[in-house]
Amino acid sequence: QVQPVESGGGSVQSGGSLRLSCVVSGYGYSNYCLGWFRQSPGKEREGLAAIDSSGRTTYANSVKGRFTISRDNAKNALYLQMTSLNPEDTAMYYCAAEPNYSGYWVLRTYAYNYWGQGTQVTVSS
DSSP: OOOEEOOOOEEEEEEEOOHHHHHHHHGGGGGGEEEEEEEEETSSEEEEEOTTTTTOOEEETTTTTTTEEEEGGTEEEEEEEEOOGGGGGOOEEEEEETTTOOSOOOTSSGGEEEEOOOOEEEEEE
């Protein structure tokens, strides 16, 4: 059973940084495509960053240069380092996993079948 579990959310002031973590249970983690998404009340879930099994990364324009995605296959872990946070980054952040996927749509929700419960990030001005 593939199950992502996020951690690391919290409250931070504008301009601050946070590091989110996600541990994904399941066999063959090194072959997973992994992504970070976020969702604010009343808005659609937005793809932020993804990393495939080869280590190739993809970023949404809204976070490019501020957020960094990485993975540690030895720990079944995924990370999102977030810097220069602003109030518009306030949202629930989700980790997603999909075994053996390396397609074009890595920032789209429909590319992933396995989702965590989310971790809240709140940025105050």
